[in-house]
Amino acid sequence: MSTDDVQDQGEDTHIDIADGVDHQVAMVMDLNKCIGCQTCTIACKTLWTEGGGRDYMYWNNVETKPGKGYPRDWEESAGGWESEDHSDRKPGDIHPREEYGGDWEFNHSEIMYDGSDEPLRPQTDPEWGPNWDEDEGAGEYPNSYYFYLPRICNHCTHPSCVEACPRKALYKREEDGIVLVDQERCRGYRYCVEGCPYDKVYYNAMTKKSEKCIFCYPRIEGEGPDDEVHATACAEECPPQLRLVGYLDDEDGPIYKLVEEYEVALPLHPEFETTPNVYYIPPYAPPQHSEDGESIQSIERIPREYLEELFGDRVHDALDTIERHRDRVRRGGESELMEILQDKNPAQQYRLEVFE
C-alpha cells in the first residue's frame, strides 16, 4: 500500500478528530510494562524543562497509583467540561507551588568538595514532592497493590485549556492536533492552568507565561541535529518501550487498532470530557492471595472499581478482551492484539511519517 493510499484512507476516517485538524497525534502506553524507573521523566526534563523557571515542571511524570499524584490530588482539582456536548466548562483550581513539590537544595558541594561526612540530603525540610508516595499504593499485605501511571499532556480533541484562554494563546496545531502555548500571545493569566483537568499546563514565574508538553514536535518533524524523524523523547528513552507513538487516524497503525478496533486502549478519566489522545492499556495484576499464600482466582488484586474510576466503565470490556486474547494464545491460537502488544518493531511502534 502506498503512502498516498494511507493518506486517502485517513481523510475518510470516521474517527472524531478536532475541527480544523488534519491528523491527530496519539500515544498508547501499556501500563503493564511500566517499571516506574522515571527514565521518561528525566529524558523530558533534560530536553525541555531544565532551569529557567521550569525546575518544578515535569511535563512527563510517572506517579504511583493509587496515590495523590503530581501535583498532589490533581484528580480533585476539576476543570474540563460539564458534559460531552462541550458547551460549558467546569471551573478548576490552580495548585499552589508546594503541591507540585519544591526544588530542594542538597549538600552536594559540602560532601563532594569540602570533605563533609554528612549524609547527602535536602537542606530544607520537604513535606511533599513528586513521587512522595511512590510505591505506597493501597491494600493490605499480602494483597497490597500499586502500578505506575506515566502522564503527559493528552493533546485532547476538545482541550478545555484552549477554550479557557481569553487570548487564544493556546491552540491545536492544524497539521497534527498538538496543543501548544503561543509564547508571544501568552500573558500568564493561568486560566489554562486551572482549565486543564489533568493539571498538565504549568506557570513559569520567571518568564511569566504558561508552558506545557509540546509532544516533542521538533523531534517528530525531524528538526533535530540529525534531521531524522524521532518519536517523543519520553517514548524513545523508555527502557521497556511501553509507548506507541503515531496518529489516531492512521488506520493501518497499531494505535488505531488498539483504540478503535479492539478498544483495549482507554483514555484517562474520560468523564473530564476533553477526549484525550493519550491512551492506556489498563494494568493487569495477579489475583489476590489467601492467608496461606494460595491464589484466589475470583478476586482481582487491583479492584475493578478503582480502574473504573481512572478509565471509565469501558475498562471492564477492555480487560475482558485482553484476557480472552491471552487465553487464546495460551491455547496455541493466534491473536493480532497480542502481537501488537508485544511488538518490538520500531517501524510499527513509532509511525510518524505515514502522512507525509
Add this chain to the structure above:
Amino acid sequence: MSDRQEANSNADGWTRSDMVIVAVVVLAVGAAATLPSISSARPANEVPVESVSANASSPTAPAWGDIPAVTMALSSAPSGLPEASNVSVQSARLQAATNDTHAFVRVSWSDATADRNVTGPTAFFDAVAVQVPTNESARPPIAMGGSNNPVNVWYWSGDGTSEELLAGGAGTTTEFASQSVDARAAHENDSWHVTFTRELAGDANRTDLDVERDVDVAVAVWNGSYDERAGRKAVSDWHYLALGPGPSGPPYQTILWAAAGLAVLFVSVVTIEGVRRTRGDGA
C-alpha cells in the same frame, strides 16, 4: 416730609432708594460675572488637565497635591471569565497634567496588599491600566475598543514593568514595537499611586494628546491577592481628559457672559435714570 426727603438726599441728589437700586445693579453685574464660573463646575466624567511647569512623572511629585482628582466608580467587567464579577476595588482617583512636551496621568486606589512578586502559580500581580482611544475623535467600545476603533492601553504591573499596548477588543492586546510610556508607582498608606508619562504628540496607532479637544479615558485596576487578572478586573466608565475648549469653552463663553453683563448694566442704568426723571417730574 419734604425736609426729610431732602435730608436723605446726598449732595448729588441721590436718594436712599437710588442707592438700593444701584446696589442691586452692582449685585446683578457681579452675579453675571460670577455665573460663568458657577456654570462651568465640572461634569462628573470630566478629568481636568492642569498645566505644570515641572516634570510630574513621579507619583509622589509635589505637583500632584495641587491637581484636582476625579473619583471614578469601578465595577467588574463582563468578560465571561470565571469569577469575573468578583472584584475588590470600588473606586480609583484620576489626575492629569501636561507640560510643554508630556502628559502625566496619575491613578490612585486603595489596596492594602502590594502584590509585587509572583513566585508561584497561585500569585498574581497588582496592576492598573489607562485606556485612551487611538483615534481621539471617536469613542471606542469601552471593553478594550473594537477592531475598527482600537484603543491605546498603558499598563503597569506590580513587578514594576510597564507596557504600551494596542487593543481592538478583549483578548487582542498587542505590545507596541517601541515603548513610549513610562510608569512609576508608589505604595503609601495602603494605597497605590501610579503615574504614566508619555509625550503629548502621537503617531501611527498612538493617541495624539497634543490636541485641543477632549480625549476619552478609562481605567482598570487589578488586585493580585484577590486573584484578579485578565478580564477579571475593576473598570471605570468612559471619562474624558479636558484637553479642549469644549462646546462652551472659555473664549466663546467669555464673550457671551460679557455681553449679558453689559446688557444688565445698560438696562439698570436706563431704569434708574427713568425713575429719577419720573421723580423729578413729580417734584
